[in-house]
Amino acid sequence: MICRFNYRHMANTLSLYRTVKRLGIPDERIILMLADDMACNPRNNYPAQVFNNENHQLNLYGDNVEVDYRGYEVTVENFLRVLTGRHESAVPRSKRLLSDEGSHILLYMTGHGGDEFLKFQDNEELQSHDLADAVKQMKEKHRFKELLIMVDTCQAATLFSQLQSPGVLAIGSSMKGENSYSHHLDSDIGVSVVDRFTFHTLAFFEKLNMYSNASLNSLFNSYDPSMLLSTAYYRMDLYKRALNEVPVTNFFGSVMKTIHTDSAYTGFLAAHDAELPLSVGNNILDHVMLQNEASARRSNIEEMNVSFSKFCISFI
Amino acid sequence: MMPPSTARRLCFLSLLLLLLLLAAAASATADAAAAEEFTEELLLRPLPDRKALAHFHFRSSAPPASAAGRHHHLFPKAISQLVQKFHISELELSFTQGRWNYEQWGGYDPMSTNNAKPPGVELWAIFDLPLAEIDATWKNLTHTLSGLFCASINFLESSTAFSAPRWGFKLNEGNLRYGALPREAVCTENLTPWLKLLPCRDKAGIASLLYRPSVYKGYYHSQKLKLKSSQSLGIILDQTLTVVLQPNTVSGKQLHSTGGQLQPSWSMEHLFSKKLSGKCLVSKSSRVFVEIEKGIVDNVDKAGSDVSSNNDLFVLSTAPDRSLKELDNLEVQSSSLYEYDVNNYNSDKPLNVGITWKLPLIWSCTRAPYHASRFLMGSGNERGSIAMSFLSTGLDKQLVDSSNDCSIKAVVFQVVPWYVKVYYHSLEVFIDGNSKAISEVVDKIHVTPSEDKLLPGTMEMLLKFPCSMQLATLTLDFDKGFLHIDEYPPDANQGFDIPSALVSFPEFNSSRSYPEADPLFVSPLLENFKEDGVVKSYTEVLLVPLTTPDFSMPYNVITFTCTVLALYFGSLLNALRRRIGEEERGLKKAGILNKRGLIPLLIAKLRGQKVDPSESESTSPASLPRSKLLLKVVFVAVVAIVFHYLSNS
Numbered sequence: 001m002i003c004r005f006n007y008r009h010m011a012n013t014l015s016l017y018r019t020v021k022r023l024g025i026p027d028e029r030i031i032l033m034l035a036d037d038m039a040c041n042p043r044n045n046y047p048a049q050v051f052n053n054e055n056h057q058l059n060l061y062g063d064n065v066e067v068d069y070r071g072y073e074v075t076v077e078n079f080l081r082v083l084t085g086r087h088e089s090a091v092p093r094s095k096r097l098l099s100d101e102g103s104h105i106l107l108y109m110t111g112h113g114g115d116e117f118l119k120f121q122d123n124e125e126l127q128s129h130d131l132a133d134a135v136k137q138m139k140e141k142h143r144f145k146e147l148l149i150m151v152d153t154c155q156a157a158t159l160f161s162q163l164q165s166p167g168v169l170a171i172g173s174s175m176k177g178e179n180s181y182s183h184h185l186d187s188d189i190g191v192s193v194v195d196r197f198t199f200h201t202l203a204f205f206e207k208l209n210m211y212s213n214a215s216l217n218s219l220f221n222s223y224d225p226s227m228l229l230s231t232a233y234y235r236m237d238l239y240k241r242a243l244n245e246v247p248v249t250n251f252f253g254s255v256m257k258t259i260h261t262d263s264a265y266t267g268f269l270a271a272h273d274a275e276l277p278l279s280v281g282n283n284i285l286d287h288v289m290l291q292n293e294a295s296a297r298r299s300n301i302e303e304m305n306v307s308f309s310k311f312c313i314s315f316i
Numbered sequence: 317m318m319p320p321s322t323a324r325r326l327c328f329l330s331l332l333l334l335l336l337l338l339a340a341a342a343s344a345t346a347d348a349a350a351a352e353e354f355t356e357e358l359l360l361r362p363l364p365d366r367k368a369l370a371h372f373h374f375r376s377s378a379p380p381a382s383a384a385g386r387h388h389h390l391f392p393k394a395i396s397q398l399v400q401k402f403h404i405s406e407l408e409l410s411f412t413q414g415r416w417n418y419e420q421w422g423g424y425d426p427m428s429t430n431n432a433k434p435p436g437v438e439l440w441a442i443f444d445l446p447l448a449e450i451d452a453t454w455k456n457l458t459h460t461l462s463g464l465f466c467a468s469i470n471f472l473e474s475s476t477a478f479s480a481p482r483w484g485f486k487l488n489e490g491n492l493r494y495g496a497l498p499r500e501a502v503c504t505e506n507l508t509p510w511l512k513l514l515p516c517r518d519k520a521g522i523a524s525l526l527y528r529p530s531v532y533k534g535y536y537h538s539q540k541l542k543l544k545s546s547q548s549l550g551i552i553l554d555q556t557l558t559v560v561l562q563p564n565t566v567s568g569k570q571l572h573s574t575g576g577q578l579q580p581s582w583s584m585e586h587l588f589s590k591k592l593s594g595k596c597l598v599s600k601s602s603r604v605f606v607e608i609e610k611g612i613v614d615n616v617d618k619a620g621s622d623v624s625s626n627n628d629l630f631v632l633s634t635a636p637d638r639s640l641k642e643l644d645n646l647e648v649q650s651s652s653l654y655e656y657d658v659n660n661y662n663s664d665k666p667l668n669v670g671i672t673w674k675l676p677l678i679w680s681c682t683r684a685p686y687h688a689s690r691f692l693m694g695s696g697n698e699r700g701s702i703a704m705s706f707l708s709t710g711l712d713k714q715l716v717d718s719s720n721d722c723s724i725k726a727v728v729f730q731v732v733p734w735y736v737k738v739y740y741h742s743l744e745v746f747i748d749g750n751s752k753a754i755s756e757v758v759d760k761i762h763v764t765p766s767e768d769k770l771l772p773g774t775m776e777m778l779l780k781f782p783c784s785m786q787l788a789t790l791t792l793d794f795d796k797g798f799l800h801i802d803e804y805p806p807d808a809n810q811g812f813d814i815p816s817a818l819v820s821f822p823e824f825n826s827s828r829s830y831p832e833a834d835p836l837f838v839s840p841l842l843e844n845f846k847e848d849g850v851v852k853s854y855t856e857v858l859l860v861p862l863t864t865p866d867f868s869m870p871y872n873v874i875t876f877t878c879t880v881l882a883l884y885f886g887s888l889l890n891a892l893r894r895r896i897g898e899e900e901r902g903l904k905k906a907g908i909l910n911k912r913g914l915i916p917l918l919i920a921k922l923r924g925q926k927v928d929p930s931e932s933e934s935t936s937p938a939s940l941p942r943s944k945l946l947l948k949v950v951f952v953a954v955v956a957i958v959f960h961y962l963s964n965s
Contacts, residue, residue, distance in 0.1 A: 037501035037503060039503050039504065039532075040413070040501055040502065040503035040504075040532050041501075046529065047529055047532035047533045048503060048504050048528040048529050048531070048532035048533075049529055059529075061503075061504050061528075062504070063504065063508070063518065063528055064508055065504055065505050065508060066466050066505055066508055066509065067466050067505040068463075068466065070466070070467075070468065070501070070505070071468055071500075071501065072468065072471075072805055072806065073468050073470075088459075090455060090456045090459035090460075090470075090473070091459055091463075091470075092459055092460050092462065092463025092464070093463065094463040094464075095462075095463050121806040122806050122807075123806045123867065124806075
């Protein structure tokens with residue numbers, strides 16, 4: 001499908017993909033769905049390059065991009081299958097959302113949309129009810145702990161109006177009745193190369209690195225309606241934590257908290273001890289203490305691993 | 317002093333120990349001999365139409381699984397797991413964009429035979445399994461490959477997308493499956509996982525030259541993965557990337573003093589914007605070759621100088637380490653290769669191989685005996701014809717045979733999707749414009765006819781053309797089928813693709829042998845060149861426009877039906893419940909209504925004025941409106957019944 005008005009949507013998605021990778025999320029935790037091939041399109045004057053700025057300084061496609069669903073595979077059915085995890089058995093792991101009950105998921109959608117729907121491939125729509133149902137299924141199946149939905153389309157806020165599952169935070173680039181606008185036109189390529197909402201989101205993230213603790217509140221407050229030419233509306237009634245306490249890297253990056261300790265790791269020793277006969281005498285007490293300590297430490301580590309597994313689904 | 321028996325025992329024990337140690341050492345060396353290997357090579361060749369060909373060749377080999385177990389240090393684990401899980405004995409997967417220009421770039425050499433692939437994705441695999449399990453394994457294989465290479469190879473899973481040729485593609489016993497996706501896009505996301513299978517990725521060695529914008533700006537690029545697995549030899553994985561580029565040189569359009577135009581002088585830096593700064597450290601060998609075709613060699617010979625790296629026609633920018641001359645079967649020198657060992661170069665002294673032309677030169681590459689092309693005939697959305705033409709290129713058959721029995725064999729293999737319903741009985745052959753009987757030209761034909769929504773149509777033909785023939789044409793008629801509305805892709809009005817047909821010439825061998833300077837080590841690239849390969853060429857992909865429905869019709873039908881229903885129910889309810897003029901009559905009865913008009917009455921009511929009761933004028937006949945009412949009800953009921961009847965039939 002060769003549609004010129006999709007270039008900026010590709011650029012939006014790829015910009016966010018690049019940001020999220022830069023802040024630490026690896027490719028195996030990202031599901032990237034691109035509905036059209038812009039970079040190697042015969043009409044693209046800069047093959048294998050996608051820009052989001054007319055200064056052409058940053059090639060978003062880069063050397064290291066992995067697209068999981070592309071072209072005709074980007075359908076409403078596949079999208080809902082990814083969210084709910086209901087795939088055929090042959091579908092490979094790289095195309096599945098392998099999240100669990102401790103995961104923080106970022107879902108970014110951009111394209112053409114309207115009142116309560118998002119357009120797919122020019123012949124299908126995703127309705128807000130479908131999205132709400134899928135999220136409800138995800139919650140039932142314990143597929144996320146917290147979910148951030150970011151939508152950059154016209155009348156974006158209507159897409160998440162039907163959500164009811166707890167732990168979901170959603171932000172859209174415009175409200176009902178408003179359009180979302182592109183940022184600027186690149187006269188060399190001939191089309192607009194980025195949308196305003198995504199441009200300002202990126203401007204916010206370019207100042208950050210992996211260890212910043214800028215909060216979601218600061219991100220949401222950085223949107224200026226006069227610059228966006230629309231109202232960025234966010235919905236936090238389903239999200240229990242206060243936004244100024246949640247760092248953006250909870251969703252946009254992946255930071256492992258490391259605890260420095262001088263003692264040796266006895267996790268395996270505790271498991272091993274169960275098979276060994278207890279030694280006699282006053283060693284019994286030491287063993288028991290070691291066992292408790294080790295198991296406590298192990299469960300801490302597991303919890304950390306679970307709560308810091310981040311997933312990002314980026315879609316156009 | 318030890319007793320003699322103990323000493324003897326001690327001696328015996330120590331001898332045993334020694335033997336054991338020797339055995340262990342021997343087995344260790346045997347294992348070391350069967351270790352994993354990786355070699356990388358690059359071949360550069362100037363092309364006659366002012367372009368340059370770059371061919372990257374990476375080979376990883378793993379010893380048989382029994383020796384190495386599950387641990388790999390060079391060989392990609394993803395591939396060995398793939399081979400083990402799906403019991404693959406041979407597999408080839410290629411991603412191509414662009415069309416190989418057989419007229420200009422040659423059709424008779426191992427490069428065009430092995431690396432000229434049809435556009436899009438082509439996948440074929442030979443499985444080592446009982447025949448009943450192969451289709452299910454093929455489906456799982458396509459899904460796994462789609463996840464591994466970021467492409468929609470999973471579209472080959474359904475039986476409408478792949479076929480099982482018997483002898484038209486490769487001789488097999490029924491365990492070969494072949495599928496192609498002509499419209500698959502190829503971009504950086506397919507190259508990224510392909511490069512991640514190499515031990516040095518794209519960070520070091522020859523793969524570091526791959527500047528993506530250069531690769532994808534080329535006229536033709538094809539990345540291929542070929543693997544062969546056997547119990548005795550282990551797994552051999554060949555990854556090749558063939559790119560045809562236009563070197564961006566300033567001196568491209570220089571005119572020489574003799575009046576001719578010089579070919580563009582280029583170097584690796586012009587092609588890839590980078591120089592080669594060292595080899596991949598885990599590679600066994602890393603070499604760059606520059607191939608000078610037979611056409612150029614002949615010109616150099618004609619000019620009188622010997623074919624060295626610096627002669628009257630061209631000069632190579634760096635002196636090669638070695639030059640290899642191909643010997644054909646008449647011991648006449650054809651093409652020559654100049655070899656560079658990347659081991660001798662590093663980041664301080666990078667390698668930048670290039671060629672500078674001194675005199676204008678025109679040459680041509682050897683072509684296949686016939687130029688095969690395919691096109692569509694007919695118009696309209698109901699039927700059409702596929703035509704294949706074979707144009708003689710003037711290549712004389714090597715076996716000088718001037719008798720009338722001289723014939724050239726051609727094997728044609730074509731897979732056509734089910735919605736292009738080919739009538740195989742309508743095959744017609746025209747040789748030099750004259751219609752010939754099928755039995756004169758077609759030696760052997762095997763057809764698997766298509767089944768609607770189940771199987772594509774596969775055709776394998778062995779043709780025999782007379783040597784003196786100039787042009788042959790084959791035509792096949794077809795009908796266009798209809799797809800279910802859900803089966804149309806989003807851009808259905810573009811048309812549907814018929815994958816490339818493969819034409820091979822079994823009597824012509826495209827192998828080339830170069831003398832080996834080092835008997836211990838054979839370059840895999842040259843080994844591939846030496847392999848017996850029949851001359852092959854792929855035809856064009858055909859785009860067939862099919863009838864598409866009006867995709868807005870479901871919406872239209874819903875709107876139309878709802879409107880009719882609304883009108884029907886509305887009218888029915890109106891007719892049954894609403895009494896027109898009832899309010900008026902009521903008011904008249906109450907004497908409120910006087911001779912004032914309705915509008916002033918309404919205005920007065922709105923103003924809240926009390927309307928004085930006056931004489932009622934209820935003398936209108938009551939029977940006429942009632943019969944009118946009855947007629948209306950009957951009419952609406954009749955319309956409703958008719959509509960029900962029509963919608964139910």
